Amino acid sequence: MSESTIVLITGANSGVGYATAKTIVSHPNYHVILACRDASKGQEACSQLQTTNTQGTLSVIQLDVEDDASISKAVNTVSEQFGRVDVFISNAGTTSPGSTGRDKIGKIFSTNVFGAMLVSEAFVPLLLQSRRPCLIQISSGLGSLALAYDLQSAHSVAPWDEYRMSKAALNMMTIQMHKRLKDQNIRVFAFCPGLVRSMLRGSSEEAVSAQGHAGDPMESGKAIMEIIVGRRDGDVGKFLHKGGCYPW
Ligand SMILES: NC(=O)c1ccc[n+]([C@@H]2O[C@H](COP(=O)([O-])OP(=O)(O)OC[C@H]3O[C@@H](n4cnc5c(N)ncnc54)[C@H](OP(=O)(O)O)[C@@H]3O)[C@@H](O)[C@H]2O)c1
Numbered sequence: 303m304s305e306s307t308i309v310l311i312t313g314a315n316s317g318v319g320y321a322t323a324k325t326i327v328s329h330p331n332y333h334v335i336l337a338c339r340d341a342s343k344g345q346e347a348c349s350q351l352q353t354t355n356t357q358g359t360l361s362v363i364q365l366d367v368e369d370d371a372s373i374s375k376a377v378n379t380v381s382e383q384f385g386r387v388d389v390f391i392s393n394a395g396t397t398s399p400g401s402t403g404r405d406k407i408g409k410i411f412s413t414n415v416f417g418a419m420l421v422s423e424a425f426v427p428l429l430l431q432s433r434r435p436c437l438i439q440i441s442s443g444l445g446s447l448a449l450a451y452d453l454q455s456a457h458s459v460a461p462w463d464e465y466r467m468s469k470a471a472l473n474m475m476t477i478q479m480h481k482r483l484k485d486q487n488i489r490v491f492a493f494c495p496g497l498v499r500s501m502l503r504g505s506s507e508e509a510v511s512a513q514g515h516a517g518d519p520m521e522s523g524k525a526i527m528e529i530i531v532g533r534r535d536g537d538v539g540k541f542l543h544k545g546g547c548y549p550w
Pocket of ligand 1: 312313314315316317318319338340343365366367393394395396413440441443494495499500501
């Protein structure tokens with residue numbers, strides 16, 4: 303097990319996180335820790351993954367990125383079980399469908415910004431125990447200030463103001479982490495998984511499929527695998543998507 307690359311994914315029971323776990327665990331010599339706020343959903347995802355073509359190994363931990371006690375407990379558990387994390391994928395996120403006003407912006411920032419920052423910082427000491435550490439923040443093209451301002455860009459059209467603001471803040475955090483951690487050899491990236499099917503926008507088929515526009519999250523998983531194996535190392539510290547880089 304200690305020879306395997308240890309990958310931890312937050313929000314791994316659904317959508318992009320689940321597809322990424324499925325992609326990674328289809329390769330040998332990877333151990334994927336499914337970090338899920340609802341441990342029973344994590345176990346269910348793990349059981350489902352074990353029915354697929356798994357060559358790597360899997361485990362589940364409870365991790366709510368909005369709960370400091372849960373974060374500390376998860377860090378201690380991973381430290382005791384593995385002693386390090388090689389790849390940390392900060393994926394948990396929300397658009398808080400159904401909420402409005404202060405509740406909506408509070409929930410979105412609590413998860414996508416405060417949660418992502420505090421959980422990522424908490425796992426840095428375990429990343430520093432890795433020979434080849436990598437930290438991937440799952441962002442969105444909707445968080446790009448440059449694309450939002452470019453009226454020719456498809457990314458300038460969608461509303462989603464609170465979500466956009468949260469991903470713009472996440473991008474700033476990624477830049478800051480990259481500058482601080484690059485000399486300690488942590489490869490830090492922001493990555494947009496593209497518009498793909500998931501529960502992010504709600505649970506109706508219309509929301510899951512983004513009115514029929516959403517692609518397959520397995521494509522996002524494959525692109526994340528490219529980052530993990532080093533094929534995007536020329537883009538360390540940048541805002542990646544499957545086919546290139548976005549402007550911040
Ligand atoms: N799908 C897209 O088109 C798209 C596009 C661009 C970016 N993204 C980004 O991709 C990431 C994954 O989203 P998704 O599309 O896969 O949506 P999803 O299917 O809704 O998955 C989100 C995951 O995050 C988890 N989560 C939410 N709050 C959490 C918390 N406080 N602590 C721990 N886990 C929490 C959810 O857990 P529960 O199941 O318990 O709710 C779920 O596992 C997000 O950061 C999203 O912004 C997605």
